[in-house]
Each structure stands twice: as structure tokens, then as C-alpha cells.
Amino acid sequence: MLAIGSDHGGFALKQEIMKHLDEKGVAYKDFGTYSEDSVDYPVYGETIGKAVASGEYERGIVICGTGIGISIAANKVKGVRAALCGDCYSAEYTRRHNDANVLALGGRVTGPGLACKIVDTFLGNEFEGGRHERRVAEISDIESRN
Ligand code: RB5
Numbered sequence: 001m002l003a004i005g006s007d008h009g010g011f012a013l014k015q016e017i018m019k020h021l022d023e024k025g026v027a028y029k030d031f032g033t034y035s036e037d038s039v040d041y042p043v044y045g046e047t048i049g050k051a052v053a054s055g056e057y058e059r060g061i062v063i064c065g066t067g068i069g070i071s072i073a074a075n076k077v078k079g080v081r082a083a084l085c086g087d088c089y090s091a092e093y094t095r096r097h098n099d100a101n102v103l104a105l106g107g108r109v110t111g112p113g114l115a116c117k118i119v120d121t122f123l124g125n126e127f128e129g130g131r132h133e134r135r136v137a138e139i140s141d142i143e144s145r146n
């Protein structure tokens with residue numbers, strides 16, 4: 001199950017992505033925002049981050065205008081590895097090498113067609129493990145030390 005959330009800058013793209021997920025039969029929960037009224041992206045980054053870090057949701061998608069603010073916020077939640085992706089190569093390799101559990105998108109940067117392909121790529125790839133296991137563990141070590 002997927003958790004999805006955005007601020008007002010990501011609202012329109014979130015609607016497009018949810019339509020795409022509906023067409024593909026992918027289950028998700030929409031944590032808002034529910035209109036284009038101005039809201040604060042850290043709220044949604046934290047909400048989606050916690051939903052994923054708790055284990056209740058397998059992966060998350062966060063969207064703000066650039067994707068930057070909301071990814072920074074989500075990455076403050078322990079256990080979250082949020083990756084801002086504007087292309088399919090990054091979406092593939094952040095799953096395979098970084099075991100990213102949250103995808104961040106820029107609603108004012110990435111068009112809906114590409115964004116949906118990025119989502120499909122992110123959801124369609126698995127972590128490779130092996131040598132990447134150690135590196136991802138090193139990221140968790142940073143969290144523990146700071
Ligand atoms: C909101 O105007 C905008 O700052 C936000 O969506 C995002 O781009 C922040 O990183």
C-alpha cells in the first residue's frame with residue numbers, strides 16, 4: 001500500500017498520479033492536501049514519512065512545487081529514504097541501490113506524463129541488496145549518530 005501527499009504546489013500532479021494509480025489498480029491512501037489552498041509542505045513530508053517509517057505503508061510519494069522542500073522534510077523522519085527524481089533512470093537506481101522508500105516529485109517541474117512513468121519505475125524496481133546493503137546501513141548509522 002502506498003501513501004501519497006502533497007502541498008498546494010504538488011496538488012495538481014497528485015491528482016494526475018492518483019488517476020494513473022487508479023487506472024493501474026494500485027492501492028494508495030491520499031493524505032492531502034485536498035485543494036490548491038496554500039499549506040506548508042513540511043506537514044505533508046512528515047505525515048507521509050511517518051506513514052512509511054512506521055511500516056504501515058510500504059512506500060510513499062510526496063510532491064511539492066519543486067519536490068525539494070517536501071523531500072527534505074520527509075528525510076528528517078528516521079527510516080525514511082526519500083529520493084527526488086525527475087527522470088526514470090534515477091527512479092530505477094534509487095530503488096535498486098538506495099532502497100529509497102519515498103519518491104519525491106516536483107509538481108511545477110515534472111509534467112504528468114513523465115511523472116507517471118517515474119512513479120511506475122519507482123514502484124516496479126526492487127532493492128538489489130549485496131554491497132548496497134552496507135551502504136544503506138551506513139545511512140542509518142548517520143541517523144543514529146546525529
Ligand atoms: C510553495 O510555494 C513551494 O515553496 C513548495 O511547494 C516547494 O516548492 C518547496 O520546496
